[in-house]
Each structure stands twice: as C-alpha cells, then as structure tokens.
Amino acid sequence: MLTRIWKTYKKQCIIAIVALAAVLIPLYLYFMFQTGIRYNDAFLVQQKDGSFKGEGYALSVTPTPNGADITFTANDETRTYSVVNTQNAGVEFYQNGTLTHTMQVEQMGDFFTLIDENGEAELPFRILYSNQDEDDLFPTNYELYGWTREIQTGIRGEPMFLFFAALFGIPLFLDIRYPDLFFELRYRRYVDGDCEPSEYYRFWQVIGRVISAIAIIIFLWMGMLNII
Structure with a gap:
C-alpha cells in the first residue's frame, strides 16, 4: 500500500517529507543543544x-x-x-x-x-x-x-550520535533518491549491456531501508538522552 501511494503521489510525498524535515530538524537541534x-x-x-x-x-x-x-x-x-x-x-x-x-x-x-x-x-x-x-x-x-x-x-544531547545517524541517513537518502545507485556500483562491472535489479534485490532493498530508518531513530533517541 505504501509503495502504491509513493508511486501515485511521489511529488507530494517528497514535498511533505522535505517540509516535515525542515520543521523537525531545527527543532531537534534546538532541544539537543539546550544548556x-x-x-x-x-x-x-x-x-x-x-x-x-x-x-x-x-x-x-x-x-x-x-x-x-x-x-x-x-x-x-x-x-x-x-x-x-x-x-x-x-x-x-x-x-x-x-x-x-x-x-x-x-x-x-x-x-x-x-x-x-x-x-x-x-x-x-x-x-x-x-x-x-x-x-x-x-x-x-x-x-x-x-x-x-x-x-x-x-x-541536553550528545552530538556524537548525529554522526552515527548520518552514517545510515546519507546512504538511505541516496538509495531513495537513486534507487539503482548501489546496484550499479555493485554489479555493473560484472555485466555487459542492460541489467535490471531483480525482485529479490528490490525486496531486500526495502528491508534495508526500514533497518536504516530504525537505526536513525534509535541513534537520534540515544543522542537526545545523552546516555554516555
């Protein structure tokens, strides 16, 4: 269902994500750096x-x-x-x-x-x-x-966890923005001509995105708690 919504309203989804990020990121940093x-x-x-x-x-x-x-x-x-x-x-x-x-x-x-x-x-x-x-x-x-x-x-927070969140966030952004990027980087040199990702690859690509998103949330949560 989410995939169908994304394909149907891709532009609107991107605008909504950017707008949400524009609000949440400054808010998160504001609370993190409170003295x-x-x-x-x-x-x-x-x-x-x-x-x-x-x-x-x-x-x-x-x-x-x-x-x-x-x-x-x-x-x-x-x-x-x-x-x-x-x-x-x-x-x-x-x-x-x-x-x-x-x-x-x-x-x-x-x-x-x-x-x-x-x-x-x-x-x-x-x-x-x-x-x-x-x-x-x-x-x-x-x-x-x-x-x-x-x-x-x-x-309040621990900025070091922002680095760990970025380790997952940057690849996740690139994978969503360019869905075939990591496939091309990994397999292109082994294949001549056109090569499309299989359904198996797409399945694990989605799983990888979910895991990355969960990892980002966990690191942001740990950063705000300042647990170290």
Whole structure:
C-alpha cells in the first residue's frame, strides 16, 4: 500500500517529507543543544536569569558572602536552603530557616568530601530507588554544597550520535533518491549491456531501508538522552 501511494503521489510525498524535515530538524537541534544541568532523570534548562527549570523541577542559586541561598522545587513543592561556610572548613545547612546539618569539608584537588558529626562521609552520588519518597526528590547536602561552589552545565544531547545517524541517513537518502545507485556500483562491472535489479534485490532493498530508518531513530533517541 505504501509503495502504491509513493508511486501515485511521489511529488507530494517528497514535498511533505522535505517540509516535515525542515520543521523537525531545527527543532531537534534546538532541544539537543539546550544548556542546563541533569538532576535525577530530568534535564533542567538554564533560564535567562540564571535559574534552571524542567520536567517538574526548578532550581535557583543566589550567592551570599559566606555561601548561597538555594530555592528548589519538586512536584510543585518548594523548599529554601541556605549553605553557610563557617570557620575551619565547616559548613552549615539550613532548610526553611532551620539548621539541619553541620559538616566539615575536606578538599582533595578539584573534589571535596563532606564529613558529618559522626565522622562519616556523605556519598558524592545519589542512589535512586523505585519506591522513592518525597524527600528523595530534593537535593542532598553534597549537591547543595556543590551548587554553591560551581554549577557545571552541559548540553541536553550528545552530538556524537548525529554522526552515527548520518552514517545510515546519507546512504538511505541516496538509495531513495537513486534507487539503482548501489546496484550499479555493485554489479555493473560484472555485466555487459542492460541489467535490471531483480525482485529479490528490490525486496531486500526495502528491508534495508526500514533497518536504516530504525537505526536513525534509535541513534537520534540515544543522542537526545545523552546516555554516555
């Protein structure tokens, strides 16, 4: 059916594909190169005022002379934090104006460790469980302190996957635009005179196009997730 539609309305199909690509490609690149930070499984886009928003979260960091005030929203609940640096590499954490933790900071080059009152180090990474409670949606002391030092931003996607998508996309475009191109390149030197692709060749040509299209979609999806 699709083949019949393509043959009957080939010009209209080409116009529709070009128009769709003209809209989707810039839109995809726009989202891929958005700047922000990753938090849990979400990407928070950096706003013009320096705050970050996205996928149910919002973050705002305001530097102070001895630390920073942080406002964080998750699932429409907003909490305010204050991170206050004290003497002898100490740091105090306040939530909604109440002191919650007093910790020591041990610096190791560009990295740091937070040591609590019991002498235990806080993990520098977040452990996610399937049965998260409300508190698990909010930042840890390690994340709060890290944001007061520097917020390391990056882009939403991974452009490297565009290269892999192009590896399939360019041959697919050439195969659709010139259906006999790869047949000629592969078999012409072995045949004298006219030579037409067989039905068997056409069948696997369609299968190859479908596989290439699926591969392109997968690589574009992986590129947007930035999974590496």
